[in-house]
Amino acid sequence: MSGVDYLAPASVADAVSALRASAGSARLMAGGTDLLVQMRGGRAKPQVVIDLKRIPGLVGIRCEGGGFVIGGATSGAALGEHVALKAAWPGVIEAANLIGSTQVQGRASLGGNLCNASPAADSVPALIAAGAVCIIEGPAGVRAVQVEKVQAGPGKTTLAADEILVAFRLPARPARSSDAYLRLIPRTEMDIAVVGVGVSLTLDAGGVCNAARVSLGAVAPTCLLVEAAGAALVGTTLDDAALAKMEAAVSEACRPISDKRGTAEYRTKVACVLARRAALIAKDRANA
């Protein structure tokens, strides 16, 4: 019979040493809303659980250089209550707040959602669309990586075994910018995205889009940044032709599987629909 050791280091350095010492038998825990369920179901059997929430900076939100730095273990509930963050990045916050139930929101975090590496993670397409950057620390120091570079496949990330995702940086927002996230679930909550789409864009004074990013969830082994879809919107007012072009790019990028949650054909169709709707919501928000 084997127990599980619980560690709650007070610094990133201590957490990194604990990770190295465990030689692969440890799992990092932010909110634990995925990890603990996996442990109870027997799918994860770590010998050591390293709780990150006591490390300064891992929990909390601060404004920096006109943008925001969000601790990787900050709860969805805390994100939802941050007025300035929500005003600047409504799409990121609505995505984060869709994870689980009210109870789960008290724990679930952006860092956990990304590193659990589910292609259906709600917050990840929104973060990718937002152009969010991960701050990652390891024995070699600190590095910054775009969110879209972190997922490597279902349950896999590009982080080294002794690296820790510490925070997310959301850039400063030009005027007339906004974002939106939409997902399709058969129910209204307590469900996993059949498809998720994040769109972030900026309009010029004339209402013409001059920057746009589109990201898809649950249509490939990882959440995708679809550059061609964003490019289809740039230089347009999101007229029907531009939206059709964006949808074509989205459709082209989708490579979903058919499973119990939806067929490949259905996922591809719905990805296009949600991308169009999310783009129009982001546009309305940017104009507001």
Added chain:
Amino acid sequence: MSDGNQGGVDLKVVGQRPIRPDGVDKVTGRAQFGADFHLPGMLTGRIKRSPYAHARIVSIDTRAAEKLPGVKAIVTSADFDAGAAGEVEAGESHAAMKEVAANCLAHGKVLYQGHAVAAVAATLPEIAAEALDLIEVTYEVLPHVIDVEEAMAADAPVLHDDMYTKGVTPKPGKASNVAAKHVMGRGDVAAAFKAAGVIVEGRYETAAVHQGYIEPHACVASWGADGQSTIWCSSQGQFLVRAMVAKILNMPLSDIKVIPAEIGGGFGGKTTVYLEPVALALSRKCGRPVKIVMSREEVFLASGPTSGAVMDVRLAARMDGKITGAEMTLKYQAGAFQGSPVNLGLMTAFACYDVEALALTGYDVVSNRPKVAAYRAPGAPMAAFAVESAIDDLALKLGMDPINLRLLNAVRDGAKTVYGATVRYSALVETLEAIKASPHYQTPVGKGQARGVAAGFWFNVGGESSAAVHVDEDGGVTVVSSNPDIGGSRASMAMMAAETLGLPIERVRCTVADTTSIGYSGSTGGSRVTFATGMAVVEAAQKVVADLKRRAAQTWECDIAMVEWKDGVATCTDPAKDVKPLSMKAIAGKTAKTGGPIAAEVSLNAQGAAAGFGVHVCDLEIDPETGRTTVIRYTAAQDVGRAIHPAYVEGQLQGGAAQGIGWALNEEYVYGKSGLLENASFLDYRMPVASDLPMIDTILIETKPNPRHPYGAKGVGEVPIVPPLAAVSNAVSRIVGKRMTSLPMSPAKVLAEMDK
């Protein structure tokens, strides 16, 4: 019998809405459910389950597991009594005990993924889990079959080589997966179709769906050194658990005491045993109490869903809408062992309608799925889905209002059902009229929305029940019920006792007794408890009233005919006597001088349960680009006789509608190619959550109280799950523009139909 003893307009408690007596414990977490019970020295039991859909068990090697420190007992089917035979009354059906035993622990073959193969009891949950891994089962994997029609095919893998289709003459020459063929009918169907002005037909499919009770199966079993044993468990019938365990372990009934725990939902799914005989066999082997609690995954894999079905229906009607004949064939999944509710499907399919000629055929078909268990009006919702869809087609074809078409065909008192009963005390017509007049139906359908209507029927049953009424020394009363309370029955028992005794509801408490503390009772099922056990409670209370009057007459030395019992007080009506009224409290405090304690127990076999009818109307909209359905407005009307506690009756209507809507829209067992269940969790088995549904409005039709019940009660719990499948699909079909014939109507399926 209680005929004619109807309460009138002066009812004081019946019809009120007092707080339920079990409510506070349940919302504060104090209520003790199946998993909450602990005993000193108790072991944890775990079940080793089949990873295959169909396989022969070549060997089970338990030696390594037995050597693990902390492991105290391991059992397989060899530890059951091989002679377990006969049948046990199980709610709405009989259960063949040999098969119940083989479902609890597989014998020779595993017949579905999750089928129990062995069980272990250990000092810690972790040790039990490790021991499961050490039990080595060698399987010879066999071809499997999941789909009901594939299972009926001549070349299908056969689950039971001794199963020859019953109901077929001559007896078939070879074994098959068709356990039984049921045929029912009357009249000249061919003539009806020949003379028909209009014919509609369709083929319908529904998926297997689970009851989804929130509490997983759980029990503690403790074997005594002399064989006298106790089981604590969450079930719909402590007497049923006792009977089944006694058969499987070959014990006398009186050596087993079953103590019912609080139950966290059953819906029919807890009218059998899975864990109790296994836990007691483990306890017998090691002499220590053993607790087994299923995980949610085990609940989905190995406890009863209800049948998925394939159904063909054909209606013949006159041009004015009168249905003159119908043909129907039902193929129901039974799971791994025979016993689908297909016969109940046949009996209920046309029970709402007066149809002269009927030809109904049903097939009970086994396949490599978990054995089905009863689920709220077992067998009826699927059949009603097909029939109510066909009637909707008929209304469309004739351009008739769907309520008017149903009114034209509705059964009225005196009609004969296809199974031979005569319709009595029915209020289907009134229920249809109430929906027609409802604010919902009177409101035009919203833009982009559609409306669906459907009706449903359930028999409701009576049967054997016992109850006792004890007068406490302070004048309060304890009601002892024999039925686990799954739907607020303690409240209705206490209310009927209070009404009969003339006491305020706060002075009456109700408990659910174990098998040694009250006479036998059938299970909580068939919508029978408020009717049958309620009748026993009222009769016991009437006996107590008679005894109280006798004692008052004795005290006053007057004729008992001169004693009136009203509002909990005895009054002497003899003008010659100058005596003060005697209260319940006064009489209860002096029982030693008047003949001893006051109590009465009544055991009866309640007859005269009246059937129930429901009519539901559903407004919904569909996102045309995603196929996602949103139910906007929903009203359920039901013929309830008289509602003892209207709020809990309304709750039954709402709960049934919610489950039926889930069945219609998203719930299904999803199997992969290897015959393994892919969605054994609440995440991917999508029951509706609260935010998925609008408020379910209810209309209680109380124009026809059941004269065979002291307060007019009819069963109410099952009817409301019968209409929703078709009420929802009739509305979805309107928006899609074609008949939706396959449940669930998941977004992907609806979008595919819309895009066709």
